[in-house]
Amino acid sequence: MTETKTSNRPRETRSGIIGRPFDRIDGPLKVRGDATYAYENTLEGTAFGYILGAAVAKGRIAEIDTAEAERAPAVLLVMTHRNAPAQPDFGPAVTPTVPEVFTRARPALNSERVRYYDEPVALIVAETFEAARAAAGLIKVRYDEEPGLYDLSGHVADAYAPKRTNAGFETDSVIGDFESAFAAAPVKVDATYRTPFEHHNPMEPHATLAAWSGNELTIHTSAQTLANFRAGVASTLRIPPERVRIISPFIGGGFGSKLIAHADTILAALAAKVLQRPVKIALTRQQMFANAGHRAEMIQQVRLSTGTDGRLTGIAHDVWSATSSFEEYCEQTAVFARSLYAAPNRVTRHRLVPLDINRGEWMRSPGEAPGMLAFECAMDELAERLGLDPIELRIRNEPAQDPERGVPFSTRNLVACMEEGARRFGWQRRNPTPGRAREGRKLIGYGMAAAIRPNYIGAATARVAIDRDGRVTARLDMTDIGTGTYTILTQIAADSLGVPISSVKVELGDSRFPRTAGSGGSWGAASAGSALHNACNALRERILQAARSSEASPLRGAGATEASFADGEVRLGQRSASLTDLVRRIAPDGFEAEGSVAAGAATPSYKAYSQHSYGAHFAEVAVDCDTGEIRMRRMLAVMGAGRILNPKTARSQIIGGMTWGIGAALMEQTVLDRRYGHFVNHDLAEYHVPINGDVPEMEVVFLEEHDDKANPFGAKGIGELGVCGAGAAVANAIYNATGVRVRDFPITLDKLLPALPVIAI
């Protein structure tokens, strides 16, 4: 960590527990294999399901012959649209409100219609997984296939404007007169970028074990947001949410693909009801590509205009995205551009082209991930045109307040991030003329990009209890998707109550616990953490009240003096007592309290301030001058993201995000076959993500920062910040190395090769 200017006051922690790099609380469990993931749960009598997907992308099931499968050994049930329990219709492509996106019914096997390739057409349940899978191969389906639409670029002219984007943002924003400013500007960039379909591919597939007890349904699954997940299941099954319990204590990655229930969950619940036995289903890796969401393919046009002084006179960011013909999803790709740089004339617009594919879903850093990949490359192109350093260009366009909302920033350390990063990275060594730096037969390039990510907070409640032995238990329906939530919540409770972290047990991932906003949108720490912090404060008040009044209390009569909880002691003025001893004396059954936090959008500080976290990414790449192979050499991220609760888990979050940036820039792409409508490369051998050999040395620096407008901790979301702009830094480094600007992501060697000069041997 480094000392840098801060825009508002740092706050001392009570115990020093917050801000320390604790190891993951759940680390040993996971290393030992003792953390039980959804599919590893087994109940007495569990049967195993296997989903058969559609062989066509659009049409109807004309005939489905399940007789042979039903006769196959150990098969218990073959479910199709003909015999599946009744479910509601899917309903309109757009829900009336944003929350209903998460809670709407998502029926499976309820129609002869096929809406996308590999959509479930049958579920086979058997005594073993192997028997179910083998029987799936015996089902014969005849389809009446219909011509479908699978091509974004050919249908941009037919694009429509949605009523809103994901998360409820305005579809368009228009300020000033961009077209006139652009026409009149002496320096401009007009560049069109393409980003492909991408898939989340968490390590743990989508999996569910469902079991009924009378009318009560228990679901062991892998879910990021339990309350929404539960509501979605309940509306699909047409039962009250109270009768559904979701259990999801460990999640092997979600990245936004586990915010809603998918076919594994719905079909496991239906089959368990029919069979009156627990049923377990997982999507296969291949099935995840069609059935568990994706980031849609997009075309983005970025237009920037400046005077000769490098000050932006206009910003236009237009996005055309693929969406599904039956359910709209509009990633908020240009929304970040409303807050990033100053310019008097501005336009951002989102347009959609419906294709016959499954719906898009929230994928890590929705909006910024593809949007900044394009926009921050356009800024690089503009800097070159102006003959300005890319950092200097950004500094010249640093806004004094949020450029579209007109409200002040809560904190904004973008310039400090860039300057600190430049110093640490050795940015001054970058040759501004591309294609000039060579080491042997490698072309070396440096690139940078800015990062911005909105800070959200969602409504959350937490319950905390302390028992007569001084053990603290916190319960909330929050989830830990591998981010470190167990650890930071433990730190928060320990800090608030002045006890060691070994005295705190945090229990998550059960919908019976108080409701939170779950894991998504980088808001987990702020939302669940603030609720737990408030719960701990309420618990302290309860303890203090009893300590002052209880006859058994050693602190009786201490009065309304200042109180503190530290080092396992309660101090009231000059008097103190051991917390455990105090509880044992005054409340043999212990104490319990709840605390809550309201959704950020409803709070005055959210309305009065523009709240974002910021950062600067730096990348060095080497490009083989003979083959065009691109390999990362090093990356640096400097982040201004409020107070860092745990530098170790925070760093892991950021380097994970930077790795996603490498993936987006260099390799991630799912190819939609325009003839058949299927994702061609639907496994991890053909869909490349960066793995150890592809990830270079990474350095992460957090600037000292405290955002007192954000929440009681002064912390801001960091989960997705690491992705934002990371890919653009890589792309800009490739340009600097080669002088070849590839605007069609990912930047694979075949796109560089035609423009790479042949260098003498």
Add this chain to the structure above:
Amino acid sequence: MQSFTYERAASAEQAAAAVAERPDAKFISGGTNLLDLMKLEIERPAHLVDISRLPLDRIEETAAGGLRVGAQVRNSDLAADPRVRSRYPMLTQALLAGASGQIRNKASTSGNLLQRTRCPYFYDRNMPCNKREQGSGCAALQGFNRMHAVLGASQACIAVHPSDMAVAMAGLDARIETISPGGGTRTIPIGDLHRLPEATPHVETVLDHGEMIAAVTLPPPPPGRQVYRKVRDRASYAFALVSVAAVVEKSGDRIQSARIAMGGVAAKPWRATEAERTLAGAAASDGAFTDAAEAALAEAVGYGGNDFKIPLAKRTMRHTLAAAAESA
């Protein structure tokens, strides 16, 4: 995956006989490819004969001064063998450039040779594929064919053989020893093992049903420096876009002889004999390497998504030859 029966072979002869007597039987060794294909029902053997425990796991010196590699030698062991590392360095380089550590620990030498293409249309039973289902068509021809063949392909199939090991072995003139159900043996030059697709892409090798690979014999190492260069989309665990195995023997500044094989370009490891002829006796120069690369790809045809492989293969060959010629 369909149900199957399984037996563990007691001897090579018995294994060959066991497979030969059932048309629906297959050999299995490491299973790193076959099991995947069975799960997806692209392969549906009703009977598996496990040959992984046969005593074919030794690497022995041959009288001629080469090495005889048992068919069941694991890829990791072959790569790490000190004799292979010192005398056939490009074989070690090729092996280590392939797959992942876990897969190399399981995969056998013969299984590596006989692995099947990773064409995504071959892997999806809903798609036309002449290799999987004769006469159904080739979806790759007009489809996503970035990884596909530019040499020796046909209108029936443009799939590539994915092995790295086999490319190095092709450059080393390896010979394949097989054993047949009756106990008969034969030796097949590696260049003759795999067949080009022509009209029958489902027939991938010259092996008869039940004929089992027992060993791969490497002749004494050829004179000259060996280099294996694999070009791929990421640094680890990715199939070759193109690869080049090159051995260049020099005499002064002139090239005495060269052996060149390419991977990622055809349904078999592709020996670039025209390029070898071009280089023999030529001065070791950028021009000679460039000419050789042009000769090697003279017959190449792209199918859209893989057009880039032609210039890529030329560039890769040029600098690989230069690397092999350096201090050779």
